[in-house]
Amino acid sequence: MADQSHADAVQGLAPSHNEALVIVLCRCFSWCMIGTVSAFLLNNYLNYWQDWPSATSVFTKGISALGLVQAALYALALGLAVGHVLRTPGRPLRPESETIYGIVRFIVRAAFWAALLVGIADIIVSFLRVEGFLPGLFGEKMAFNLARSSFRGTWIHFPMIGVGIAIAIARPRTLGFPWLALLVVAAELLIVFSRFIFSYEQAFMADLVRFWYAALFLFSSAYTLLEEGHVRVDVLYAGFTDRTKGMVNAVGSVVLGMSLCWVIIHYGMGSRAAIINSPLLSFEVTQTGFGLYVKYWMAAFLAIYAVTMLLQFCGYFLESVADYRGDPGKRQPETGVAHEHYET
DSSP states (O other): OHHHHHHHHHHHHSOOHHHHHHHHHHHHHHHHHHHHHHHHHHHHHHHHTSOOOOTTHHHHTOOOHHHHHHHHHHHHHHHHHHHHHHHSTTOOHHHHHHHHHHHHHHHHHHHHHHHHHHHHHHHHHHHHHHTTOHHHHHOHHHHHHHTSHHHHIIIIIHHHHHHHHHHHHHOSSOOOHHHHHHHHHHHHHHHHHHHHTSOOOOHHHHHHHHHHHHHHHHHTHHHHHHTTOSOOOOSSGGGSOHHHHHHHHHHHIIIIIIHHHHHHHHHHHSSTTSTTHHHHHHTOOOTTSSSOSOHHHHHHHHHHHHHHHHHHHHHHHHHHHHHHHTOSOOOOOOSOTTOGGGOO
16 A cells, blocks of 8 residues: 555656656757757867868858768767757756756866966966076077967967866866965966065066956856856846746746857857957967967857856756756755855
């Protein structure tokens, strides 16, 4: 009798056929969005860094093997997204959103370490160059090469980014956003002490502050969304029920959030001369001459911001649908930004 009651209770909690279909469709939508942006980023690299013809070339310039491969990347990404959902048709929305949040955490953690290591490495090279130590330490040829942004980016920045990704993989719980904020303050204090105590200041010192501050502002945006820390005017929203809030957040994630991210991605990376691609392709640096050679990475920060926010909106969309449905396990945002749930 007790077993029968337990079975009836489980049956009552199980979603109906229509509800299960809605869950599957919502999951498919989020994962297809993630698959599409992944294929777009890969094709962007193939188009402008490897001179491949682009996925649309099969429709505008005739069929080619490389163009078909690029077009197939989109089909493959969508197929993997749908396949993932169909392999786990009964998975609830909240665990799925946590999986997506985990992907965003890794991207932001890797970007944080990359920004930290690139900033430290570049300021050392810039200091040695300004003070004229490079020829004596590495020879005239290497000193000349280190004055070229393409050489410094390829042989110093890229390896530091690789190390940052490796650290993010090896250490899933590492320095958080408060530590990055502390580094910004420390870099600013370095300017103050060196200027007023030692009467010494160089352009690369201010560049480091801007570089790390840009990383802090853009990388932490996805975390701030997760913890509902962005400024919002709650004229009506604060009085809504949880169900209504879930509906508003789900619609807003798609109509306002994802659309904004795609606008940034499209206009920033839609052509060779776009505002993100152009600085990266040319290894653009500041005009001061002896500053940090990281200006082009600050353009990449904008791409990281758009991608992480897009993925975060995908997870937020699933969580909002779960709120609308009244699914158990609703997450309560943390009040402190230093919470370890989203460490980088």
